[in-house]
Every structure is written in C-alpha cells, then in structure tokens.
Amino acid sequence: YPTHQPYRTGYHFQPAKHWINAFPAPMLYKGVYHLFYQYNPKGAKWGNIVWAHSTSTDMINWSPRGYGVYPSQRSDINGTWSGSATFLHNGVPAILYTGIDPDRNQVQNMAVPENPLDPYLTNWVKAHENPLMEPTQQNRINASSFRDPTTAWLGPDSTWRLLVGSKHDQKGLAVLYRSKDFVNWMKVDHPLHSTEGTGMWECPDFYPVLAGAGGTEVGLDTSVVGPNVKHVLKVSLDDTKHDHYTIGKYDPFVDVYTPDHDGLADQDLGMRYDYGKYYASKTFFDWGKNRRILLGWVNESSTEDDDVAKGWAGVHTIPRKIWLDKSGKQLVQWPIEEVEKLREKGVKKPCQELKPGSVHEVTGVTAEQADVEISFGKLDLSKAEKLDPSWTDPQALCTRKGASVRGALGPFGLLVLGSKCMQEYTAVFFRVFQGHDGKPVVLMCSDQSKSSRNDENDKASYGTFVDVNPALENLSLRTLIDHSIVESFGAHGKSVITARVYPLLAIDGAAHLYAFNNGTQSVKASRLSAWSMKKARIG
Ligand code: DQQ
Numbered sequence: 001y002p003t004h005q006p007y008r009t010g011y012h013f014q015p016a017k018h019w020i021n022a023f024p025a026p027m028l029y030k031g032v033y034h035l036f037y038q039y040n041p042k043g044a045k046w047g048n049i050v051w052a053h054s055t056s057t058d059m060i061n062w063s064p065r066g067y068g069v070y071p072s073q074r075s076d077i078n079g080t081w082s083g084s085a086t087f088l089h090n091g092v093p094a095i096l097y098t099g100i101d102p103d104r105n106q107v108q109n110m111a112v113p114e115n116p117l118d119p120y121l122t123n124w125v126k127a128h129e130n131p132l133m134e135p136t137q138q139n140r141i142n143a144s145s146f147r148d149p150t151t152a153w154l155g156p157d158s159t160w161r162l163l164v165g166s167k168h169d170q171k172g173l174a175v176l177y178r179s180k181d182f183v184n185w186m187k188v189d190h191p192l193h194s195t196e197g198t199g200m201w202e203c204p205d206f207y208p209v210l211a212g213a214g215g216t217e218v219g220l221d222t223s224v225v226g227p228n229v230k231h232v233l234k235v236s237l238d239d240t241k242h243d244h245y246t247i248g249k250y251d252p253f254v255d256v257y258t259p260d261h262d263g264l265a266d267q268d269l270g271m272r273y274d275y276g277k278y279y280a281s282k283t284f285f286d287w288g289k290n291r292r293i294l295l296g297w298v299n300e301s302s303t304e305d306d307d308v309a310k311g312w313a314g315v316h317t318i319p320r321k322i323w324l325d326k327s328g329k330q331l332v333q334w335p336i337e338e339v340e341k342l343r344e345k346g347v348k349k350p351c352q353e354l355k356p357g358s359v360h361e362v363t364g365v366t367a368e369q370a371d372v373e374i375s376f377g378k379l380d381l382s383k384a385e386k387l388d389p390s391w392t393d394p395q396a397l398c399t400r401k402g403a404s405v406r407g408a409l410g411p412f413g414l415l416v417l418g419s420k421c422m423q424e425y426t427a428v429f430f431r432v433f434q435g436h437d438g439k440p441v442v443l444m445c446s447d448q449s450k451s452s453r454n455d456e457n458d459k460a461s462y463g464t465f466v467d468v469n470p471a472l473e474n475l476s477l478r479t480l481i482d483h484s485i486v487e488s489f490g491a492h493g494k495s496v497i498t499a500r501v502y503p504l505l506a507i508d509g510a511a512h513l514y515a516f517n518n519g520t521q522s523v524k525a526s527r528l529s530a531w532s533m534k535k536a537r538i539g
Contacts, residue, residue, distance in 0.1 A: 001311030007484035030119035107131035219292030354517035377524035398445035398463030403427030419505035
C-alpha cells in the first residue's frame with residue numbers, strides 16, 4: 001500500500017489496513033473497554049467477515065487483540081456477522097451474533113469467554129447448541145434477512161428478551177424472542193415493532209433513557225424500566241444506509257413498544273442520529289461512568305478503486321455519550337470527555353464580529369487534526385430570510401443554499417480542511433430563517449461541494465433542522481476534524497452531521513481553518529476555541 005496516506009486518521013479509530021463496518025458487542029468488562037468490528041482480513045472491500053477486536057481504557061487509544069469471533073463451525077462457516085453482548089446473572093458477558101451457514105442462511109449463535117478472569121476476553125468459545133435461532137417453515141422468517149441480535153434485557157417475569165432485525169416483503173421488522181435460560185429461545189408471535197415500506201432493519205438497538213425533569217445525562221442499564229423511563233428503538237435501514245430512531249413507551253408486561261408521536265407513525269421513519277454519513281451504530285451502558293455510549297461506523301465517500309489503492313475503508317467515529325434531551329422529544333449526543341485529553345496547543349479568540357462576507361483564518365493549530373468550538377451570539381430574527389413553505393427537506397435546502405449562496409442571517413460557521421487560496425474547503429454552517437408562523441427555523445449544513453478537486457468522490461451536501469431558538473440562546477458548533485473525517489455537533493449535540501472528504505491540496509500540513517459569515521447581517525462569534533489534537537494509538 002502507498003506510504004503516503006493523507007486520509008488516514010490521527011485520532012479516529014481505524015485498523016492498520018482493510019475493510020471495516022459495524023461495531024458489534026461493545027462493552028466494559030473488568031475496567032477494559034472492548035471494541036469488536038466487522039473486518040475483512042483480505043482486503044479493502046466488504047467480504048470474509050470476522051470480528052476483529054481491540055481494547056482500551058479510555059475508548060480513544062486502542063490495542064489490537066486479534067480476532068474475537070470468526071468462522072469455525074457449521075452455523076457460521078460463511079461469516080460471523082453483527083451481534084451484541086449481554087451480561088448474564090454471573091456478571092460474565094455472552095455474545096449473540098449472526099452466522100452464515102452452509103446454505104447461506106442467516107442464523108443466531110452464542111459465544112462465551114473461554115476465561116472469564118481474562119479482562120481482555122481474548123478467546124471465545126461457541127455454544128455447542130448453536131444455532132440458537134434459525135429460520136424455519138413454521139416461523140416464516142426470511143432466511144436472507146434475519147440478523148444482528150440486540151443486547152438482551154430481562155423482563156418482570158425474569159425472562160430474557162431480544163430483537164433480531166428482519167423484513168417481510170418491504171415491511172421492516174424487529175423480531176422478538178424470549179428465553180428463560182439464554183440458550184432456548186422462543187419467537188414471540190408479534191414483532192416488538194414493524195414499519196411498512198422501510199425494507200430490511202439491520203443492527204436494531206433498543207434501550208431505556210432517563211426522562212428526568214429538566215433533563216439528565218445519566219445512562220441506564222438495558223433492562224431498566226420504570227415511570228421516568230422512555231425507550232429508544234434504533235434501526236439501520238439497509239435500503240438508505242441511515243440510522244433512524246424513535247422515542248416511545250415500552251410496556252414489558254405485554255412487550256409492546258409505542259413510539260411517542262401520534263398520527264402517521266407507520267410512515268414516519270423518525271429522527272436520525274446523524275444527518276451525514278453514519279451507519280450500523282450500537283450503544284452500550286458504561287457502568288463505570290453511568291453513561292450510555294454510542295459507537296458508529298463511517299464508510300468512505302471515495303470510489304472503491306481509491307479504497308483498494310489506499311488499502312483500507314471505513315473509520316469509527318469518536319464514541320459519543322447519548323441521552324434524552326430535556327424536551328423529551330429527541331436524543332442529544334456529545335463526544336466522550338476522554339477525547340479532550342488529546343487537546344494540546346490551543347487558541348482562544350475573544351468575542352469577534354464576523355462582518356457580512358468575511359472570512360477569518362484561525363491560526364496556531366494543526367488544522368487537519370483539530371477540535372474546534374465556536375458559538376454565535378443571539379440573533380435579531382427580524383432580519384432573517386423567510387422560509388418558503390415548500391422547503392421542508394433540509395438536505396435539499398443545504399444543497400440548494402450552499403456556503404457560497406449569500407443569505408441574511410447566515411450562512412455562518414466554519415470552513416475546515418481549507419486550502420490556502422480556498423480552492424478547497426468543507427463548510428459547516430448555520431442559516432437562520434423565519435418560519436411562516438414567525439418562529440425561527442435553524443438549518444445546519446455540511447457542504448462538501450468544494451471539499452476536493454477530485455470529482456470522483458461523493459460530495460453530496462448534508463443538512464438538518466436544529467431545534468433551538470437563536471434569538472434566546474447562543475448557537476454553538478463543535479467540529480472534530482481529522483484528515484478525512486469531519487464530525488460536527490450543532491446546538492450542544494442536538495444535531496450531528498458527519499462527512500468524509502478527500503482534499504488534494506489541504507493535506508500534509510497545508511490545511512487551514514477559518515470562521516466565515518456569508519450573510520448580509522453581521523454576527524458575533526462570542527467564543528472561538530480551537531485545539532491541535534494529538535495522535536491517538538489506534539492500531
Ligand atoms: N452488515 C453486517 C451485518 C449488518 C450489516 C455484515 C451492517 O450483520 O447487518 O457485515 O453493515
């Protein structure tokens with residue numbers, strides 16, 4: 001593989017080479033965090049899937065541990081696909097995962113640690129009862145759409161429950177199973193949830209969140225239920241490659257999950273964790289710090305030929321803490337605090353006015369490997385552009401109104417991975433409109449259209465509306481920049497957009513960072529802090 005690798009990350013996890021996707025069975029065990037990942041040991045395209053394994057004590061620096069689960073028995077001989085870990089009553093984790101059998105059917109298997117005293121969980125032993133769940137004539141399960149078992153949770157009847165992703169025609173399904181002993185699993189007649197027209201549900205995730213008055217960031221173990229608890233159901237839509245979630249009420253006595261919003265629930269795909277490139281995510285409860293952690297996979301936006309040439313594909317986002325917003329209507333995500341240990345040399349700018357049409361370089365940090373926080377002062381909404389009622393699709397709006405299209409209140413934000421003369425840059429910004437009811441509408445965009453002079457890359461723009469009122473509070477943006485990945489958090493993590501970019505000029509120490517305002521109204525950058533980021537150990 002080429003020695004010149006301008007797109008390899010400095011602090012986002014990726015293995016030394018080859019293809020990765022999805023992070024099954026994350027967990028904290030005996031003080032050690034475990035990261036497994038779907039891995040092709042033979043190349044930079046998907047295939048030959050095994051579980052590679054790395055461990056960490058901070059989820060930022062990782063040590064490779066060989067393979068955790070790999071094809072070795074009849075029920076997984078053609079692949080060991082995604083799955084989850086569950087802590088059993090003895091405190092030892094069991095992994096449930098999808099195996100591809102000799103007939104290429106998808107079946108569910110179990111593996112347990114060979115030595116529970118080993119904090120690194122180096123070797124896994126497969127259950128001789130495998131497969132534990134399989135498609136049969138009676139259960140009418142689609143044998144090529146039956147995968148990715150969730151972490152199991154315990155019901156009030158001391159029985160385990162779990163979900164397996166599936167579909168029936170185009171109806172996405174979260175198939176529900178129950179077991180008393182974790183080995184014998186019975187399919188329940190009704191799925192926990194299903195939605196017409198959504199296609200295959202990969203990597204389902206189902207977990208409780210605390211709905212405290214005023215909001216709380218405390219995470220919950222997967223089996224917790226109670227009056228102050230809501231549940232999140234996330235599914236990864238194979239047809240669109242996006243992770244969608246709903247928040248709702250789960251009744252453990254009848255095993256029914258009801259999403260909160262009324263009306264067209266059946267067609268409503270719910271919200272997204274991330275409005276950029278982000279897929280096959282998974283959460284786990286970190287009992288060490290009482291938080292729920294979200295891990296996600298970000299695929300390349302380059303061509304397959306480019307991936308093969310550079311010898312690798314796929315990176316891991318910085319793990320995010322995830323919790324229920326105080327509105328109770330959406331989740332909030334924030335990079336784990338441990339990433340801040342990588343911050344080194346930093347710059348802090350005092351309150352600065354960004355005049356219409358201005359671009360301000362932020363110097364003094366390594367712009368291709370940085371963490372940036374900027375906050376904009378309260379805005380006078382009487383100056384905002386009116387939102388056309390037909391502009392309901394934020395991604396289409398970001399595509400139509402990119403960073404170079406002048407507005408009134410915005411576009412303002414950051415230009416990252418920019419070249420010296422601005423032939424290349426990725427723009428992450430806000431644009432504020434006045435809605436038809438007079439209320440503010442905040443659009444957040446990540447505009448990749450100028451990110452590289454190489455037009456072979458997918459340079460689609462991404463966007464989302466942000467639930468914040470910038471007349472009443474500052475509008476904040478944090479962006480983690482790492483060579484070819486740009487992770488942006490709007491309004492303290494209410495909206496997240498991740499992008500992959502491949503500049504030709506803004507590499508190898510030649511990347512620049514700017515704050516900009518391309519609106520007709522001045523805005524105040526009330527705070528701007530930026531840090532160079534140290535390299536993490538990510539092998
Ligand atoms: N791909 C895996 C599946 C999962 C999907 C196979 C997510 O288990 O459904 O690598 O990328």
